[in-house]
Structures are given as structure tokens and as C-alpha cells.
Amino acid sequence: MSARTLFDKLWDSHQVVAESATTPGVLYIDLHLVHEVTSPQAFDELRSRGLSVRRRDRTLATLDHSTPTLPPDANGKRPYYTPEAEAQVAMLEKNVVDFGIDLMGWDSPNRGIVHVAGPEVGATQPGMTIVCGDSHTATHGAFGALAFGIGTTEVGHVLATQCLLQRKPKSLAIRVDGALQPGVTAKDLILHIIGRIGIGGGTGYVIEYTGEAVRALSMEERMTVCNMSIEAGARAGLIAPDDTTFEWLEGRERVPKGEAWNRAVAQWRTLTTDAGARYDSEVRIDASTIQPSVTYGTHPGMVVAINAPVPAAADALEQRALDYMKVTAGKPMAGEAVDVVFIGSCTNARLSDLRAAAQIMRGRQVAAGVRMLVVPGSEQVRRDAESEGLHQVFRDAGAEWREPGCSMCIAMNGDLAQPGQLVVSTSNRNFEGRQGKGARTVLASPLVAAASAIAGRVADPREYIEQEAAA
Ligand SMILES: CC(C)[C@H](C(=O)O)[C@@H](O)C(=O)O
Ligand code: SF4
Numbered sequence: 389m390s391a392r393t394l395f396d397k398l399w400d401s402h403q404v405v406a407e408s409a410t411t412p413g414v415l416y417i418d419l420h421l422v423h424e425v426t427s428p429q430a431f432d433e434l435r436s437r438g439l440s441v442r443r444r445d446r447t448l449a450t451l452d453h454s455t456p457t458l459p460p461d462a463n464g465k466r467p468y469y470t471p472e473a474e475a476q477v478a479m480l481e482k483n484v485v486d487f488g489i490d491l492m493g494w495d496s497p498n499r500g501i502v503h504v505a506g507p508e509v510g511a512t513q514p515g516m517t518i519v520c521g522d523s524h525t526a527t528h529g530a531f532g533a534l535a536f537g538i539g540t541t542e543v544g545h546v547l548a549t550q551c552l553l554q555r556k557p558k559s560l561a562i563r564v565d566g567a568l569q570p571g572v573t574a575k576d577l578i579l580h581i582i583g584r585i586g587i588g589g590g591t592g593y594v595i596e597y598t599g600e601a602v603r604a605l606s607m608e609e610r611m612t613v614c615n616m617s618i619e620a621g622a623r624a625g626l627i628a629p630d631d632t633t634f635e636w637l638e639g640r641e642r643v644p645k646g647e648a649w650n651r652a653v654a655q656w657r658t659l660t661t662d663a664g665a666r667y668d669s670e671v672r673i674d675a676s677t678i679q680p681s682v683t684y685g686t687h688p689g690m691v692v693a694i695n696a697p698v699p700a701a702a703d704a705l706e707q708r709a710l711d712y713m714k715v716t717a718g719k720p721m722a723g724e725a726v727d728v729v730f731i732g733s734c735t736n737a738r739l740s741d742l743r744a745a746a747q748i749m750r751g752r753q754v755a756a757g758v759r760m761l762v763v764p765g766s767e768q769v770r771r772d773a774e775s776e777g778l779h780q781v782f783r784d785a786g787a788e789w790r791e792p793g794c795s796m797c798i799a800m801n802g803d804l805a806q807p808g809q810l811v812v813s814t815s816n817r818n819f820e821g822r823q824g825k826g827a828r829t830v831l832a833s834p835l836v837a838a839a840s841a842i843a844g845r846v847a848d849p850r851e852y853i854e855q856e857a858a859a
Contacts, residue, residue, distance in 0.1 A: 403416075421511070451491070454800055455793040457791045497767050507527075509640060514659050562596070582619050688816065722846050734816075736834050810830065811829050835849035
């Protein structure tokens with residue numbers, strides 16, 4: 389057989405019916421993740437047709453988007469933001485019982501944002517096809533799985549058949565050579581990439597991230613990178629699995645054990661792009677040139693190095709974005725006054741993210757007038773962080789330590805910013821109103837977010853890291 393890319397291998401091993409000029413192919417799905425927002429109509433459809441879930445053992449649900457991050461009151465009542473949010477959660481709780489599906493619900497020690505909790509329990513594994521009614525499903529591609537978001541109608545198709553109609557996308561290699569500088573994180577890398585290729589740069593492609601800077605990333609950093617593939621328009625983002633992947637996965641609840649683990653790893657080691665395999669397109673990036681980066685506009689492609697001047701608007705839409713953000717071309721983002729700092733979301737709410745932020749915040753205070761929310765991505769992250777005392781570091785600094793959920797990433801659960809407020813956020817979307825009507829979002833790394841909370845303005849974390857090194 390001729391040389392194949394990792395993506396080709398994943399596709400070939402899951403396409404059960406080939407596509408033709410007039411019909412899409414049929415792809416077998418190994419894992420279907422479900423959350424409360426995009427599943428109600430899908431389950432209703434099954435009900436109305438008298439269908440059951442085809443592979444309950446390959447379906448796993450969680451509660452994350454609509455869940456409040458404040459604890460229940462003395463009567464156990466949770467402070468849902470709206471009756472709709474509460475109904476959505478109740479609906480999924482009912483659906484998993486009616487259809488016999490596992491739910492990481494309120495009483496589970498594993499509940500969390502779907503893209504944090506799925507990998508943590510070992511449901512996400514190399515070589516799988518993974519779907520979820522959620523655009524950030526590409527996160528799971530960090531494990532060498534073909535993972536992408538689907539719509540609610542397709543959620544129904546997968547529930548009923550465990551298959552999906554798909555045409556094969558093209559492949560794009562993003563090769564990152566060199567090494568990231570101190571204070572420059574995986575988040576800066578992916579923001580830089582989207583800034584470079586644009587929000588349409590990945591459209592029609594599955595991206596494979598390669599190169600020595602990608603190999604050097606931890607598993608959690610790889611998830612941060614793959615998470616935002618959709619923000620470049622890509623169908624999915626992938627990183628070939630290696631020892632970093634296997635070490636991270638070994639021993640987790642849902643991965644194979646004993647001899648079966650060894651066999652799985654041996655098979656997973658074949659999941660690499662063959663020498664001589666061709667991508668449809670390639671981009672090269674030099675990691676050593678990347679600075680801590682932030683967004684300055686209203687989509688994730690409007691990215692600038694934190695100390696570099698904001699570029700002039702190229703068109704009326706960009707000018708509208710600058711006006712909305714109250715940002716001036718020619719001035720850097722560093723120094724912009726900050727109202728709210730949010731550390732959370734499926735992009736950056738894992739233990740290493742919280743450690744990075746805590747490193748800067750330890751012994752310091754959130755600036756007067758700044759509100760800071762730290763929201764762990766899952767119950768596991770919360771437990772691990774609390775056992776290290778990170779929650780205390782954040783609380784001592786004056787930040788709020790919340791319960792796991794999507795929180796202020798999407799502002800549909802009660803956590804939101806006020807009109808006009810500027811939020812430095814570790815999430816992945818900065819659209820108008822994303823974090824509350826009129827709220828202005830600056831996407832950044834946990835290091836930039838923590839430094840900005842302390843400074844009360846958008847700040848370069850290297851100022852604080854250097855102080856520490858000097859001390
Ligand atoms: C609610 C859900 C459908 C949505 C998505 O698909 O990504 C959300 O997670 C988001 O981040 O905007
Ligand atoms: S954390 Fe944000 S981006 Fe991630 S799934 Fe939740 S709403 Fe979507």
C-alpha cells in the first residue's frame with residue numbers, strides 16, 4: 389500500500405461504505421459524547437421513531453454547558469440561570485435513564501466539560517473516531533483520534549446507527565519547528581496559528597499538527613492546540629500518538645488493562661504519517677518566533693503579539709470589530725484596562741493550566757476592581773487542584789473558585805460579564821456577546837490571564853516570571 393497520512397489511516401479503518409460522486413461515505417463511530425444542549429431533539433427523534441441507541445457502550449454523556457458553577461443552597465437546590473437551563477439538564481438526566489446510557493452527572497466524581505472529562509476517564513483513545521454535538525470535539529484529536537463536531541440531526545443518526553454519512557476532507561499539515569520560549573504556551577501557539585492562517589484557513593481540511601515543538605507538548609497542551617482547530621475552520625485537528633499519549637492514558641478507567649493494554653499500545657504506535665505520504669497542503673511555523681499572543685477583535689483570527697501594535701483594520705468588518713472592542717490600531721493590547729478575568733473552558737481549564745496561573749498568582753492580589761473567576765474543567769481537575777492547594781492560592785488572591793462547567797466561556801449558565809466589560813479569557817471564542825451582551829473578550833493563555841488579573845490591565849506574564857527568577 390502506498391504511503392498514508394495518519395488521517396488517511398483513521399479514515400480508511402472507519403469508512404464502512406465508500407463515498408461516490410453522488411453519495412457520501414459511511415463512517416463507523418467508536419465514541420459518541422453527549423451533552424445537554426445538542427441532544428434533546430435527537431433523543432426525541434429516536435423516541436418518535438421507536439428506535440433505541442445502537443451502541444450504548446460507545447455513548448457517554450455529561451452535564452456542562454447549562455450547569456451553574458455556584459454550589460446548591462441548603463435545600464440542595466442548584467442556582468440554575470434560567471428555567472430552560474434547568475429543563476435541559478433534567479431532560480438529559482431523563483434521556484440517559486430511558487435509553488440506558490452512562491451519564492457523568494451531578495453525583496459523578498467524573499462530571500466535567502465534555503472535552504475535559506472524556507479524555508480523563510480514558511474514553512478518548514488513539515485511533516478512534518469520536519463525535520459529539522459540539523464544535524470543540526477536535527480536542528480529542530490530541531490523542532491521534534479523528535474527532536469532530538456534528539449537528540443535532542447527526543447526533544440522532546449516530547445514536548440510532550453508530551454511523552455517520554461523511555465525505556472525506558482534505559489534509560493540511562501544520563509543522564511547528566523549533567521550541568517555544570519561556571512564558572509562551574500552547575495557547576499562544578494555537579492563537580498564533582489561527583492569526584496566521586485565518587479563521588477560514590482550515591476550511592475543508594483536517595489538520596495534522598507535526599514538528600518538534602508539537603512533539604514536545606504535554607498531553608494537556610496538545611488538547612489546547614487541537615481544541616481550537618475549529619476556530620481556523622478545520623473539520624478536525626490531530627496529533628500522532630506517542631509515549632506522551634500512552635503515559636497519560638495508562639491506568640485510566642476506560643482504557644484496556646494488562647495484556648490488552650500492551651496490544652493496544654503496539655497498535656497505536658502504527659498511527660503515524662508514513663514517510664513520503666502527501667498532504668494536500670502544508671504550513672510551516674517557527675515556534676521560537678512566537679510571543680505571548682492575544683486577540684484584539686471579535687473572531688479568533690484577529691490575533692496579535694501582546695506587545696505588538698494592533699494592526700489597522702483591513703476592511704469595514706474589522707473596523708467594526710475594533711470599534712466594538714474599543715481598541716485602537718497602532719497601540720498594543722498590553723496595557724488595556726481589564727474588568728474581568730476568566731480562567732476556564734475546554735481550552736484551558738486542566739490541572740496544568742491552573743498550576744500555571746497559580747504560579748503567577750501565589751502571594752499576589754487580583755487588582756482592585758477586577759473580578760476573577762477560576763473554573764476547573766472537571767471534578768477531577770477540581771479535586772487535583774484542591775489537593776495541591778491551588779484553590780487557596782486563587783482565593784487568597786481574591787479570585788472566585790467555582791464548580792466545574794463551561795461557565796463564562798459561553799454565558800448560558802449565569803456566569804457572564806456586563807455590557808462593555810473587558811474580559812481576559814482562557815476560552816476559545818471572542819464573538820460579540822459571547823461572554824454576555826456587549827462584553828468584550830480578549831482570548832489569552834492562563835499565564836496572560838493571571839498576569840492581567842494582578843496588573844488590572846492586559847499584561848505580559850514574563851514580567852512576573854522574571855521577577856520570580858530574580859527573587
Ligand atoms: C453549545 C454547543 C453546541 C457549542 C459548540 O458547538 O461549540 C458550544 O460548546 C460552544 O462552544 O459554542
Ligand atoms: S467550554 Fe466553551 S467551548 Fe468548550 S464546550 Fe463548553 S461552551 Fe463550548
